[in-house]
Amino acid sequence: TSALLEVVTDIISTVEFNHTGELLATGDKGGRVVIFQREPESKNEPYNQGEYNVYSTFQSHEPEFDYLKSLEIEEKINKIKWLPQQNAAHSLLSTNDKTIKLWKVTERDKRPEGYNLKDEEGKLKDLSTVTSLQVPVLKPMDLMVEVTPRRIFANGHTYHVNSISVNSDCETYMSADDLRINLWHLAITDRSFNIVDIKPANMEDLTEVITASEFHPHHCNLFVYSSSKGSLRLCDMRASALCDKHSKLFEEPEDPSNRSFFSEIISSVSDVKFSHSGRYMLTRDYLTVKVWDLNMETKPIETYQVHDYLRSKLCSLYENDCIFDKFECAWNGSDSVIMTGAYNNFFRMFDRNTKRDVTLEASRESSKPRAILKPRRVCVGGKRRKDDISVDSLDFTKKILHTAWHPTENIIAIAATNNLYIFQDKVNSEMH
Amino acid sequence: FSRRRERAARGLGAGGAMEFRLEAHRIVSISLGKIYSARGQRGGLKLHKNLLVSLVLRSARRVYLGEPGGECALPPRPGPPPPPDCERLRRGCRPLASEAAARGRPECPAESPRKRSAAERDPAAGYPGKKPRRETEQPPPQEDMETGNVASLISIFGSGFSGLLGKERGAAEATEPGQVCCEQPVLRSLNPWSTAIVAF
Numbered sequence: 116t117s118a119l120l121e122v123v124t125d126i127i128s129t130v131e132f133n134h135t136g137e138l139l140a141t142g143d144k145g146g147r148v149v150i151f152q153r154e155p156e157s158k159n160e161p162y163n164q165g166e167y168n169v170y171s172t173f174q175s176h177e178p179e180f181d182y183l184k185s186l187e188i189e190e191k192i193n194k195i196k197w198l199p200q201q202n203a204a205h206s207l208l209s210t211n212d213k214t215i216k217l218w219k220v221t222e223r224d225k226r227p228e229g230y231n232l233k234d235e236e237g238k239l240k241d242l243s244t245v246t247s248l249q250v251p252v253l254k255p256m257d258l259m260v261e262v263t264p265r266r267i268f269a270n271g272h273t274y275h276v277n278s279i280s281v282n283s284d285c286e287t288y289m290s291a292d293d294l295r296i297n298l299w300h301l302a303i304t305d306r307s308f309n310i311v312d313i314k315p316a317n318m319e320d321l322t323e324v325i326t327a328s329e330f331h332p333h334h335c336n337l338f339v340y341s342s343s344k345g346s347l348r349l350c351d352m353r354a355s356a357l358c359d360k361h362s363k364l365f366e367e368p369e370d371p372s373n374r375s376f377f378s379e380i381i382s383s384v385s386d387v388k389f390s391h392s393g394r395y396m397l398t399r400d401y402l403t404v405k406v407w408d409l410n411m412e413t414k415p416i417e418t419y420q421v422h423d424y425l426r427s428k429l430c431s432l433y434e435n436d437c438i439f440d441k442f443e444c445a446w447n448g449s450d451s452v453i454m455t456g457a458y459n460n461f462f463r464m465f466d467r468n469t470k471r472d473v474t475l476e477a478s479r480e481s482s483k484p485r486a487i488l489k490p491r492r493v494c495v496g497g498k499r500r501k502d503d504i505s506v507d508s509l510d511f512t513k514k515i516l517h518t519a520w521h522p523t524e525n526i527i528a529i530a531a532t533n534n535l536y537i538f539q540d541k542v543n544s545e546m547h
Numbered sequence: 548f549s550r551r552r553e554r555a556a557r558g559l560g561a562g563g564a565m566e567f568r569l570e571a572h573r574i575v576s577i578s579l580g581k582i583y584s585a586r587g588q589r590g591g592l593k594l595h596k597n598l599l600v601s602l603v604l605r606s607a608r609r610v611y612l613g614e615p616g617g618e619c620a621l622p623p624r625p626g627p628p629p630p631p632d633c634e635r636l637r638r639g640c641r642p643l644a645s646e647a648a649a650r651g652r653p654e655c656p657a658e659s660p661r662k663r664s665a666a667e668r669d670p671a672a673g674y675p676g677k678k679p680r681r682e683t684e685q686p687p688p689q690e691d692m693e694t695g696n697v698a699s700l701i702s703i704f705g706s707g708f709s710g711l712l713g714k715e716r717g718a719a720e721a722t723e724p725g726q727v728c729c730e731q732p733v734l735r736s737l738n739p740w741s742t743a744i745v746a747f
Contacts, residue, residue, distance in 0.1 A: 189590035212590060274594055293594040322602075324595045343595055376574055376606050380599045430570070433603070434577055439596050 127530035129517055133197040133205065136521040139167055139528055140207060141535055142192025146176035148209055150220065150260075151537075165526075167537050171220060171260040176211040188213050194279050198301070201285070206265070208288060212275040215290055217266035217301065225253040271297050271307045278327045284335040291328040291340060298352075310358045311340060311350065326441075327387045337362075339389070339396060345382035347396060347407065365396070365407050367414045377429040377438060385441035390450040391522075397453055399444040402426060404455050404465065419465045419472065422457050424495045424506045437511050445520040445527075456515025459504065460531045461491060477515060477529045477536040488538065571610035578604035 125143035132139050139151040152170035179188040189212055198206040198217075205220040229251040234240050274292035281288045289298050289310070296311035315321055323344045331337035336353045348361035369378060381401035388397045396407040398415075402423055405415035421442075425432060432438040437458075444455040456462045457474075465472045474491045494503035517530040525540035581600050585592055608614075 184591070186591040187589050191590075275590075277595075321598060324598055326595065343599065376571075376603055376610075379602050379606075383595075383599065430574070433574070436581075439599070 124533065126533050127517060127535060128191050128193060129195050130519040130528045130530050130535070131195045131197060131207075132519050132521055132528065133207075134199050134522060136523060136526065138170065138197070138205060139519070139537070140195045140197065141528075141530065142175065142195050142209060143533070144189075144191045146174055146178070146190030146192060146211065148173055148175045148192060148195065148207075148218075148262075165539065171262055173218070173262040175209045175216060175218070176214065179213075193276060196279050196281050196288070198281055199285055208279055208281065210276050210279050210290065213269070213272055215268040215271070215276070215279060215299070216264055217268070218262050219265045220260065220262050223259045223261060224255060224257075226256045227251040228254045266301065266304050268299055268304050268307070271299070277325070278329070280328060280330045280338065282330045282335050283333055287335075289328060289330065289338060291325050293324040296325065296328055296338075296340060296358075308356075310352060310356075312357065312359065326384050329387055329389055331393055332389050332391065333393045339387055341384035341387040341398060343383040344379070345384055345400060347384070347387060347398065349409065363409070363412050365412045365415075367405075373426070375429060377433055380433070380438050381429065386443040388444055388446060390446050391448060392450055395450065397444050397446060399442050399455055401438060401440075401442075404444050404453055406453070406467065417467060419453070419463075421455055421463055422493070424493060428506070432511075435511065437514075440514055440516060442514075442516050443518060445518050447520050447525070448523045454518055454520060454527065456518050456529070458511050458514050459509040460513040460515060461493075462515045462518060462529055477531045477534070567610055568613075571607040574607040575604060575611055578607065 125145040125147065127141050127143050129142040130139070131141075137153050139153075141149050141151075143149075149172045150170045151167040154166050154168060156165050175192055176190040178190045180186070181188055191211055192209050193212065194208075194210050196208045198208070200206075203221070207218050207220070209216050209218060228235075229249050231245060231248055231251075232240055232242075268290070271290060272292040272295070274294050276290050276292050279288060279290045286302075287298055287300050289296055290307075291297075291311075294312065294314040295309055297307040298310050299307045311325070313323070313325065323342045323346075326341045326343055328338060328340035331339070336351055337349060338352070338358075339347055339349050341347050345366065347365035349363040349365070350358035351362045352358060354360070354362060369382070384398045384400050386397075386399045389395070390397065394409060395416075396409065398405045398407065399421075402425060403421055404419045406417040407415045429438060442456050444453060446453055451468055452464055452466050454462060454464045460477045461474050462477065463472060463474050474493070475488045476491050480486070489502075492500060492503045493509070494500070494505055499505070513531065515529055515531055519528045521527070527538050529536040529538065578600050582597060582604070585597055585600075
C-alpha cells in the first residue's frame with residue numbers, strides 16, 4: 116500500500132473520482148475545488164507510478180447574502196459530480212446549498228507565435244518595421260489548465276441542496292433539496308422541471324425530508340431518493356411527470372427492542388449509492404450500512420454494523436451534535452467491497468463475499484509511502500489487545516464523512532477533516 | 548459518558564420510570580437549546596436537523612409529561628397495558644386520547660399531504676415527457692422557508708421554559724417530577740407547542 120497526503124487548507128466537504136479515475140476532485144468549506152490528476156505510469160520513474168498530483172485549483176462558489184430573507188448562503192461545496200467525458204475537455208458540476216455550476220476543464224499546451232502585427236509581449240509593432248509576412252505557428256508551452264464556468268443553475272431551490280446526480284443520458288441531471296427534486300437539462304439554465312415535491316400543504320405536518328438522491332447508472336428513467344425516516348423510494352420518470360408516487364418503497368421495519376428517543380435520528384439515511392451493476396443500492400445510516408436488492412422492498416439483503424458500540428452512547432452523541440453527522444458510503448469497482456467512514460479517523464471496509472471487515476485509520480503515520488495500513492480495533496470491554504482503542508478514547512472530532520473509491524482499481528480517497536489521503540493497493544491493483 | 552444517564556435513556560436500570568422522566572427532561576432542555584441556537588446559524592435554518600430535533604423533543608416531552616404515546620420512544624416492556632399505536636404516531640397523527648379522537652375523528656395528516664400538480668388536476672395533461680410545462684408552477688424564488696414560527700416558538704419558551712428550569716433544581720427533591728409540570732400550566736395547556744415545534 117502506498118499513500119499520498121495532501122493538506123487542503125479548508126475542511127474537505129466532498130470527494131469524487133471521474134469516470135476513468137484519472138481525475139479526483141475535492142470541494143471544501145471555503146468554496147474551493149481542487150482537482151488531482153493521476154500521473155501516467157512510466158518506466159522512467161517507477162516510484163511515481165500512478166500517484167495523484169494537483170492538477171488545478173479554482174474558486175467555485177463564494178458566500179452570498181440573500182437580502183430578501185436576510186440569510187447568508189454558505190459557499191461550502193456540498194457535492195461534485197463529473198460528467199462523462201465527451202471530448203478533450205473535462206466537465207464537472209459543483210453545488211453549494213443553492214446554486215449548481217457547470218465547469219469546463221481544458222488544457223492548453225501550445226500557443227501561437229510569430230504574429231505579424233504584435234511582438235512577443237503582445238505590443239503592437241511599428242508597421243514600418245514589418246517587411247515580410249509570416250504565418251504564426253503553434254509552439255509548445257508549459258501545460259496550463261483552465262477552468263471556466265459554462266453554466267450557472269440558480270434559483271431552483273428554496274431549501275438546501277443535498278445531492279446532485281448526472282443522468283446516464285448525459286443530457287440531464289437532477290438536484291435534490293430537503294423537500295424537492297428538480298430535473299435540469301445541462302444546456303438550459305433558466306428553467307428546471309420539478310419531479311418530486313414532498314412539501315406538505317401545512318408545514319406543521321412535516322415529518323420527513325429528502326436526504327440523498329441518485330440516478331440509476333443504466334436506466335435513464337429511474338432514480339432513487341432516501342428520506343430522514345430511513346426509507347428509499349425508487350421512482351420512474353416514465354410513469355408520471357410528478358414522481359410523488361414511488362414505483363418501489365424500500366423500508367425495513369424498526370426493531371422494537373432497539374427503540375430509544377433517538378431511533379428516528381439514527382435511522383435517517385445519510386447517503387445512497389447504486390452499485391455499478393445497477394442491481395443493488397447501498398445506504399448509510401448512523402450506525403450501519405445496508406445493501407438493498409432492487410427486487411426486494413421489505414428489507415435489505417445485507418446489514419453491516421459500522422460502530423454498534425455507539426448505540427449506548429446516543430444521548431451524549433445527541434448532546435455534542437455528532438448524531439447528526441452525515442457519513443457517505445462507497446462501492447468498489449466490482450461491487451464486492453463497500454466502504455464507509457467513522458470516528459477517530461477510522462474507516463471501515465466490508466467484503467460482501469467473505470463477510471470479513473476491517474477498520475483502518477487515516478493518520479500521518481499510516482501515510483508514509485509504502486507503509487502498510489494496520490487494521491485497528493475498538494474494544495468494548497472484555498479482553499483488550501495491545502493496540503486496541505477503547506470506545507471512551509475515540510476522538511469524535513476526527514470524523515471521516517467523505518470517501519471515494521476509484522471506479523476500477525483499488526485506490527481510495529479519504530477526506531479526514533482538512534487532509535486528503537489517497538491509498539493504493541499496489542499488490543491487488545486489479546479488481547477480481 | 549454517564550453510564551447511568553445512557554441506561555436511563557434506554558429504559559434500563561432500577562427506578563426506571565423516574566430515570567425516564569429525568570432523562571426526558573434533560574433531553575427536552577438540550578433540544579430546546581439546539582433549536583434556539585439554530586437561529587443564528589450561518590447558511591440559514593437547517594430543515595433536516597431541526598426536524599429531527601423537534602421529533603426528539605416531541606418524544607421526550609410525551610415521556611416527561613406522561614402523555615399517551617410516550618412509551619413509543621422507549622423499548623417495549625412486558626405485561627400490560629397494550630402498546631400504543633406507535634405507527635400512527637410516527638406518521639404524525641395525534642394520540643388517540645386527544646379530544647378529536649373522542650369525537651370519533653382521528654386527526655391524521657393525509658397520507659400524502661402534497662401539493663397537487665397540474666398533471667394530476669388535469670387528467671388530459673398528456674405525455675409525461677420532460678417538458679418544461681411546469682415551470683409556471685414552480686415556487687417563486689422568493690418562497691419563504693416558513694421558518695417564521697421559530698420566533699413565536701422561542702418567545703413561548705422564553706417565558707414557560709425558564710420557569711421550568713427554575714423548578715428543575717427542586718425537581719430532584721420532588722417526589723414526582725410530574726408535579727412540577729402541573730404547577731406550570733404553560734406547558735400542559737400550551738397546545739400550540741406541539742404544532743409549533745414541527746413548524747420548521
